[in-house]
Amino acid sequence: MQQGRRGFSWEMIGDLALGRPNLGPTTRLEIYRLMQFSLRHVLEEQLGTEMADRLFREAGKTAGQAFADRLLGPLTSLSDYVRRLQTTFREYGIGIVRIEEADLSKGRFVFTVEEDMDCSGLPEMDMEICKFDEGFLAGILERSTGRPYRVTEVDCWCTGERICRFVAEVVTEP
Amino acid sequence: MTDTPSLDQAVEALHRVLSDPQASPLPPPELRGHPGFTTLYQELSALRTHLTHICHGDLSHTIHERGPLSSCLKSLQARLRHLTWQVQMIAAGDFTQRVEFLGEFSTAFNQMTEALARAKTDLERSEARYRLLAEHAADVIVTLDREGRFVYVSPSVFNLLGYTPEQLTGRPLSDITAQEGCPRPGTVVELTIRRQDGSTRWAEVSTAALPEDPGDGAVLVCVFRDISERKRLETDLKQLATTDGLTGAYNRRFFVEICQQELLQAGRRFRPTSLLLMDIDHFKRVNDRFGHAAGDQVLRRVVETGRSTLRSEDVIGRIGGDEFAVLLPSTTLEQAAKVAERLRSTYEQLAVPTRSGTVTFTVSCGVAEWKPHFQTVEELLQRADCALYMAKNAGRNCVRTEEACPGRS
Structure with missing residues (x-):
């Protein structure tokens, strides 16, 4: 079964109620991380770290777009949108989102994520690890605002912080 | 041996970083020969600078240092920045913001925003109620600024004068009456008013001072009641009597x-x-x-x-x-x-x-x-x-x- 990036749909997730009547829709976070880091390990070995990071970022972007389409919707009121973002991230156990800056007209946001699903609690690695999160937030913003965003993680649990901080800026160059 | 810095000197230098506001960002020259000590000294000095910025309410400082102490500062900075953003949103009228930080502060803060939201809702309801009254009253309700210019005019003005509210807003009261300036608060006067078609009507005008400037410059509220029919009856009665x-x-x-x-x-x-x-x-x-x-x-x-x-x-x-x-x-x-x-x-x-x-x-x-x-x-x-x-x-x-x-x- 070949699935292109644009071919993603929520149907691929399947009918969880039907498939997991006893275990339900959740799993342990270490299993999620087991999958992610084993995948990262293989990708880094096969393609190198840079390409692995890029693939994670791209996958995150696809996921972010689908997430925004299904769970967030368009950004019409900033405060309402932020509230939805915070609520949804918390509800799905992704992390605790806070806003440090939000300037829609300039296309600049600064988010922090505490208790991040991908990295909080990891050992220090001296590098920002949340490439999937970067793409995920970029995909969310792109879908919700209609403008492309580049998201960079500037602080990460893996670099010794206790929060992950992401700077999102609209991409203006062609 | 006298040229070799002692542990006491190192302890004294680190103690100064923690206790002396004037301590240099660099270790004393005699201690700089030890690269590990210099790095430790500079990191402690930088942390002190970051703490000072946060103490002074400056959250814009970028913290480059790493480690548990720096990350605590970054977390604090992030929460305070988010709090700042939330307050900015409240200032812009979004009373749905809730704080989950600083215990009693967050409780009081959330109670405050909830109270503000309730007050805003009550105010909006009250304003809507009075606006509904004004817009459906047969009498014409207007507000005037200090120069006697119309600030608000209720829609029923069209029936009385043939003007829409928009046509009168900003114009002086003297455009429709012989009244110069503002009527005195607390008075009820009868006067003739000019309609847009040039004809005249009689109106009883009750004037009251607004409790305070509502922000649009209005200082008086006047109620215009059409008394043309009453005046005609009075004239008829007078004629009958005389x-x-x-x-x-x-x-x-x-x-x-x-x-x-x-x-x-x-x-x-x-x-x-x-x-x-x-x-x-x-x-x-x-x-x-x-x-x-x-x-x-x-x-x-x-x-x-x-x-x-x-x-x-x-x-x-x-x-x-x-x-x-x-x-x-x-x-x-x-x-x-x-x-x-x-x-x-x-x-x-x-x-x-x-x-x-x-x-x-x-x-x-x-x-x-x-x-x-x-x-x-x-x-x-x-x-x-x-x-x-x-x-x-x-x-x-x-x-x-x-x-x-x-x-x-």
């Missing part, structure tokens, strides 16, 4: 009242004033021969003809069945006699067509002049009545002055 319904001439009571006012002024200004009493000769015969309807027509024509013959300042009243009085301001007895003669002659030549045939008639006139020693209008009327009696005795269809009365030369 005039004779058949002829339109003033009735006796009001005629006497006008005479009193006129004679008071005439006395002050030493101005001659005369009075003329006029009686239709053998009016009973007119009624008997042509009927009362014809008689009424004759009475109406007496007044109409009199008005067209007399000056505008002359006042005509019907003081009896077929008896009329004319007050002639600024007129001597001699001039009044001439006026009476002109009237008599005019009536003599008048033919009044009625259903029962054409009626001709004559009148007799008695004339008297006001004298300063007269006490009442009745005295003047008696003098004129005496002269009228003399005219009747002289065969009717003639004019006599008070000089013809007995006791006069």
